[in-house]
Amino acid sequence: MNLLASLPLYPLLSFLILISYGKRLSWVMASWISVGSMAAAALCSVFLVNQLSTSDTNVITAYMWQWFSVGSAKVNISFYLDALSSVMILVVTGVGFLIHLFAAIYMKSDENFNRFMAYMNLFIVAMLVLVLADNLVLLYLGWEGVGLCSFLLIGFWYQEKSNVLAARKAFIVTRIGDTSMAIGLFLLFKSLASLNIADINQLAQSTESFTSISMHATHSNAYWAALLLLGGAVGKSAQLPLQTWLPDAMAGPTPVSALIHAATMVTAGVYLIARMNGVFLMTPQVMTYVAWLGGITLLLAGVAALAQNDIKRVLAYSTMSQIGYMMLALGAGAWSAGVFHLMTHAFFKALLFLTAGAVILALHHQQDLFKMGGLLKKLPVEATLFIIGLACLIALPGTSGFFSKEAIIASLWSSPTAGPSLWWCAILGALLTSIYSCRLFFLAFLGKSRFSDSLVISDHVETNKLLRGALFILALLSLFGGLMTVDLSSLFSSYKQTAVNSYESPSWLHVVAIATPFVGIIFSWFYYRNYRVVSDKSVTASQSTFVVFCRNGLGFDTLYTVLLIKPYCFIAKLNRKDLFDQTLMLTAWYVRIWRDVLSVSQNGSLRWFAAAFGLSLVGLICVVIL
Amino acid sequence: MTEIPLTHVLILSSLLFIIGFVGVVARKNTLFMLMSLEVMLNAVGVAFIGAGSVWQEADGQIMFILILTLAAAEVAVGLALLIRMQRRYRTLDIDVLNQMKG
Numbered sequence: 001m002n003l004l005a006s007l008p009l010y011p012l013l014s015f016l017i018l019i020s021y022g023k024r025l026s027w028v029m030a031s032w033i034s035v036g037s038m039a040a041a042a043l044c045s046v047f048l049v050n051q052l053s054t055s056d057t058n059v060i061t062a063y064m065w066q067w068f069s070v071g072s073a074k075v076n077i078s079f080y081l082d083a084l085s086s087v088m089i090l091v092v093t094g095v096g097f098l099i100h101l102f103a104a105i106y107m108k109s110d111e112n113f114n115r116f117m118a119y120m121n122l123f124i125v126a127m128l129v130l131v132l133a134d135n136l137v138l139l140y141l142g143w144e145g146v147g148l149c150s151f152l153l154i155g156f157w158y159q160e161k162s163n164v165l166a167a168r169k170a171f172i173v174t175r176i177g178d179t180s181m182a183i184g185l186f187l188l189f190k191s192l193a194s195l196n197i198a199d200i201n202q203l204a205q206s207t208e209s210f211t212s213i214s215m216h217a218t219h220s221n222a223y224w225a226a227l228l229l230l231g232g233a234v235g236k237s238a239q240l241p242l243q244t245w246l247p248d249a250m251a252g253p254t255p256v257s258a259l260i261h262a263a264t265m266v267t268a269g270v271y272l273i274a275r276m277n278g279v280f281l282m283t284p285q286v287m288t289y290v291a292w293l294g295g296i297t298l299l300l301a302g303v304a305a306l307a308q309n310d311i312k313r314v315l316a317y318s319t320m321s322q323i324g325y326m327m328l329a330l331g332a333g334a335w336s337a338g339v340f341h342l343m344t345h346a347f348f349k350a351l352l353f354l355t356a357g358a359v360i361l362a363l364h365h366q367q368d369l370f371k372m373g374g375l376l377k378k379l380p381v382e383a384t385l386f387i388i389g390l391a392c393l394i395a396l397p398g399t400s401g402f403f404s405k406e407a408i409i410a411s412l413w414s415s416p417t418a419g420p421s422l423w424w425c426a427i428l429g430a431l432l433t434s435i436y437s438c439r440l441f442f443l444a445f446l447g448k449s450r451f452s453d454s455l456v457i458s459d460h461v462e463t464n465k466l467l468r469g470a471l472f473i474l475a476l477l478s479l480f481g482g483l484m485t486v487d488l489s490s491l492f493s494s495y496k497q498t499a500v501n502s503y504e505s506p507s508w509l510h511v512v513a514i515a516t517p518f519v520g521i522i523f524s525w526f527y528y529r530n531y532r533v534v535s536d537k538s539v540t541a542s543q544s545t546f547v548v549f550c551r552n553g554l555g556f557d558t559l560y561t562v563l564l565i566k567p568y569c570f571i572a573k574l575n576r577k578d579l580f581d582q583t584l585m586l587t588a589w590y591v592r593i594w595r596d597v598l599s600v601s602q603n604g605s606l607r608w609f610a611a612a613f614g615l616s617l618v619g620l621i622c623v624v625i626l
Numbered sequence: 627m628t629e630i631p632l633t634h635v636l637i638l639s640s641l642l643f644i645i646g647f648v649g650v651v652a653r654k655n656t657l658f659m660l661m662s663l664e665v666m667l668n669a670v671g672v673a674f675i676g677a678g679s680v681w682q683e684a685d686g687q688i689m690f691i692l693i694l695t696l697a698a699a700e701v702a703v704g705l706a707l708l709i710r711m712q713r714r715y716r717t718l719d720i721d722v723l724n725q726m727k728g
Binding site: 604 | 653720721725726
């Protein structure tokens, strides 16, 4: 057993210990175990990546045992580490470790602390399995594990109904995507007779029957397989038709949101598409779909983020829009840029969420932006960290977000599957990003303070240090993470350059892309003036129809309720009274009637008993005699 | 001495039995229910005596003495229960004791 195989074992062991000892472990023990296991996993992955860079084959594999075999195809429990998955394990374990550290302090007073940390550990295990899997079935196992853990963690405070509903929604919506992905797996297996990822990527390009369009079909198998896989990715990464679960997932504790948005869950879809690049490259049509999906999602999410009142929901929509950028990059064939943005996004989104968590904690769990304000003076450290996070989100030059986002935008114009219109989408998205970020910052940190309670300043110096330590490391990563350039170009096979429909990039592209965030900042500096300056004018959320419409996620929830949920519930209600049910219910009615008769006869009255006894004796004698 | 036919004895005994039974079922007062039970026991006694005298056997009378003892024992227990009931519920209404519902 080598080091790679043991990587998911650390959090798994910690999960098992925490879940089996339950509340008997003290806070100190539980946090040492869970955070320590994550630290071990992080160190282990750093070591592994180091080892990978020195190895000749650029791949480390770990074979453990054979799971099962279908025909000639074998499904193994084995891990596969290459440049792409090494980026992912660094993000998952590194950012995951910092989030665990933060969570251990943030959730200290919760009575179910151990259960919480156990789920967090399990989340990391599932994500590591997903990322390291060398075949699609093992990847699917991790995929489902991630879904399960997100369900458990979003509904962690299960005593409140809204949390449970949010958890259920996340589970069901992602399940739609999972089903599509499972079908995609079957299709891939049917047409390529293999489930190994590396094999599939190679076979996809060499197998004639896979890419060619058969006689009676309008599209090739590759088209359908890629489309189905895209369905899975859309569900997990909260992209356009299946994005509704993400804002509601804010019901979970803040570290969970950070974990879902930064290190795990939503990046899974991006990873899947990047991993299956061989299949997607065969179908430029689906690549275009991916790009358009990402482009539309990033715009819609940006508009929705402009209207949110809840600090965490703004961040949720911004995640959706950033994932949109990644999808856009993948669709444009800029694989490295997409994965690079995934990494930098993990850094600054974790920073933003955790800082927001610290602010929320300081304000007695107040999440409403319109009840904050003026926090810059009250919480200077948190405010500075938040500024760093937002600067990366806006992609100000020099920050990590700048390098990754510019890489994406630069690749769009000349890409054969994207083109100028998507480039404009991305620029518009960048403008929206800077506007909603400014709005968020002005509302929360500038202006007059609008909260009535006094702040909770953590008096425990040691925990405070730990809490901020995690945030500082993330801030450093967000600022300088851009310097760790991710070069994956050797990994991804590029297009066969046809160069027919690729556009010549004009020279002003970069200037516009760099200038856009500043335009957004200047615009919001004036537009959101009353959020920014200290005045006696009260600041309230706009109640106009359009703003409320945007706040509710552009009506997607309502649309799905009318289109899907209502008819489904109606049919389910009809179906309750079908023939088979009625037949089965006869038995129940029979039993029920007799129960009623017997229960009436047992009325407790002695005189009734005596009468019944006497009369039945008479009856019995009559029967015997006659 | 005129013979009393067995039929008459049995009719008397049945009448007494039915009166007793109706008493048990219809009366609400527990004391009256106990008395009605006594009537039923005596009805059975009458039947035994009548049958004994017809067949000229002592068994009937022995049975009657047995019934008498049984009745005495039953009344002793019954009256004790009656006193407990009066103490506890301040009433002799049998319908109050209906907690053993199904």
